Amino acid sequence: MQPIQLNQLAAFFDGFRSVSEDADAAEYAHLYPAFFDGFRSRMQASQAHHKLHTPKYNLFEILRIAHRETITHTPFLFNLLNPSGSHAQGHLFVYSLLQKIYHVPINPLLSTVDEVIENKATTGLGYIDIFLRGKINAEPFALIIENKIYAGDQPQQLERYYEYVSKVLGYTDSQIRMLYLTINGTRPSIPHSISQSKFNRLSGNAVLQLWSYNKDVRCWLESCLAEIHEQSLLHGSIQQYIDILKTWKDE
Numbered sequence: 671m672q673p674i675q676l677n678q679l680a681a682f683f684d685g686f687r688s689v690s691e692d693a694d695a696a697e698y699a700h701l702y703p704a705f706f707d708g709f710r711s712r713m714q715a716s717q718a719h720h721k722l723h724t725p726k727y728n729l730f731e732i733l734r735i736a737h738r739e740t741i742t743h744t745p746f747l748f749n750l751l752n753p754s755g756s757h758a759q760g761h762l763f764v765y766s767l768l769q770k771i772y773h774v775p776i777n778p779l780l781s782t783v784d785e786v787i788e789n790k791a792t793t794g795l796g797y798i799d800i801f802l803r804g805k806i807n808a809e810p811f812a813l814i815i816e817n818k819i820y821a822g823d824q825p826q827q828l829e830r831y832y833e834y835v836s837k838v839l840g841y842t843d844s845q846i847r848m849l850y851l852t853i854n855g856t857r858p859s860i861p862h863s864i865s866q867s868k869f870n871r872l873s874g875n876a877v878l879q880l881w882s883y884n885k886d887v888r889c890w891l892e893s894c895l896a897e898i899h900e901q902s903l904l905h906g907s908i909q910q911y912i913d914i915l916k917t918w919k920d921e
Contacts, residue, residue, distance in 0.1 A: 792834040823863035855882030
């Protein structure tokens with residue numbers, strides 16, 4: 671049963687006030703007990719629903735870490751993307767993400783995740799928030815995830831990361847994906863983080879992809895949630911995380 675909304679209560683009491691001020695209000699008096707009994711019943715049902723489902727209880731909000739990029743979101747995503755993470759779901763999250771980013775079905779027999787690193791050092795070219803590499807259907811891949819919730823871009827940041835993966839590690843554009851992750855899928859700073867020409871080229875051939883928390887990450891996690899037992903701690907934790915992302919729509 672859905673809880674009664676404040677606007678519904680306001681409308682009722684406005685009507686109640688107009689009736690009670692009427693000289694003939696006494697003729698409606700016999701209706702009041704039935705109404706208030708019904709109202710009390712609905713309120714009790716609403717309270718029971720909230721007690722059972724605790725829809726407003728969210729650890730990320732209670733601990734005031736819902737908007738903390740480096741101590742909440744990067745570690746949370748890193749753990750999910752690590753096949754050896756404490757989620758105990760193996761490759762569920764990482765293969766689901768790779769399938770969405772590379773737009774190919776993943777054959778687990780021909781695919782591997784050989785490296786998942788948080789705060790990856792790039793030999794003088796900066797630190798990547800999350801870095802993954804391995805093989806998709808026997809083809810090498812390298813994935814960079816740059817997490818930008820409120821922090822600004824560093825000088826030539828995306829240019830440096832691309833240089834590291836392409837020139838130092840030797841991956842081709844067809845193998846590289848750079849996920850620029852923000853609340854609403856906004857663009858990186860041009861030309862501060864990446865030049866306009868390189869942005870156009872890399873985004874045009876899907877090397878650089880703009881992802882949002884409130885849509886892309888949420889949809890990815892919701893698809894994974896369907897594969898996880900509803901009574902598990904993992905399911906409840908991811909649902910709470912998704913609930914946080916839903917509140918970011920207008921930020």
